[in-house]
Amino acid sequence: MISAVISASKERILTSSGDETAREAEWNQLTSWIQANPTGDAVIVAGDTNSRYTRTADDLAGFVANNGLTDAWVQLELGGTAPAAGSPDLVCNEVAGISGEPGAWRVRTLSGEEIPAAAVVVATGTPAGTRRLLPADPGWDGLGPAVTAACLDLGVRHIRTRLTFGIDEPLYLSPHAPGGKLAPAGMGMVHVMRYGATSASADRARLEAFAASAGIAAGDIATSRFLPKMTVATALPTVGTGLAGRPPVAVEGTPGLFVAGDWAGPAGWLSDASLASGEQAGLLAARAVQPVARASLTAA
């Protein structure tokens, strides 16, 4: 029997009819390939496909049925019944705020749900976004500015590019494919960045010139994408206090509320900081709920 895992896809951009047509063609192409290449082994289909069971044109249920597949998410999370085509999309529930008191917090969602919790870890990306959700102002004044970058992604017709850094300018050029499978065989995917975005036109011109000096001629570029101002880290540590000056993971004055992100806790930088603060927040939250769990067991 053929089995499959299809990752629950998370749609990041709006879908147009052209997207639908392209996805339908991709599913059909995959079906043709699977059926033309029987190996007798289990087949696993995995990927971020931007498809939804609820979207009729995607016909995910048809893809699963036509290939004799089993969707692990549908089996394990939905009890074996896939969402019906045409039914409302399953979307993430955004958090609107946290209220209550120590030991009895309530997390409100935009859809009006209230989730009771003895401990809460808030990991919503930015200090400002986190601050808005907390029941009291945590007093995180004096955080540094966001670290930004202008980014140029290049799909190139060769794989000769080498990792290059600017010495007197904050420039970075890194071939992510081959290495990562982000481009067809024989082609490359190169990320070029300038830390500290200035103006879109100046940064784009500088990045194109940097790519040219690293051996990427205009004719080598098959496709490109310019993102003028991306946030790389949400708060630059300030001179004098450094990483130790970032807000602590345990929110002061509100026992049981914890924060995690690349701006929180004293350890790590970029995603290392998110992981370090996330681990610490998780451990502290588990410790905070233990007395509550014990008390409810005793009461029972």
Ligand SMILES: Cc1cc2nc3c(=O)[nH]c(=O)nc-3n(C[C@H](O)[C@H](O)[C@H](O)COP(=O)(O)OP(=O)(O)OC[C@H]3O[C@@H](n4cnc5c(N)ncnc54)[C@H](O)[C@@H]3O)c2cc1C
């Ligand atoms: C161009 C670029 C290059 C980078 N390169 C590197 C690198 O090489 N190495 C590295 O370590 N780091 C790198 N980073 C940094 C790294 O991406 C971040 O530090 C990291 O993603 C931060 O993770 P996070 O989980 O704290 O926040 P996020 O990734 O921002 O996750 C926060 C999540 O919370 C959700 N959210 C927000 N508000 C709500 C709400 N109210 N309710 C529910 N959910 C909510 C958001 O949708 C989001 O999914 C790079 C970043 C950029 C932009």
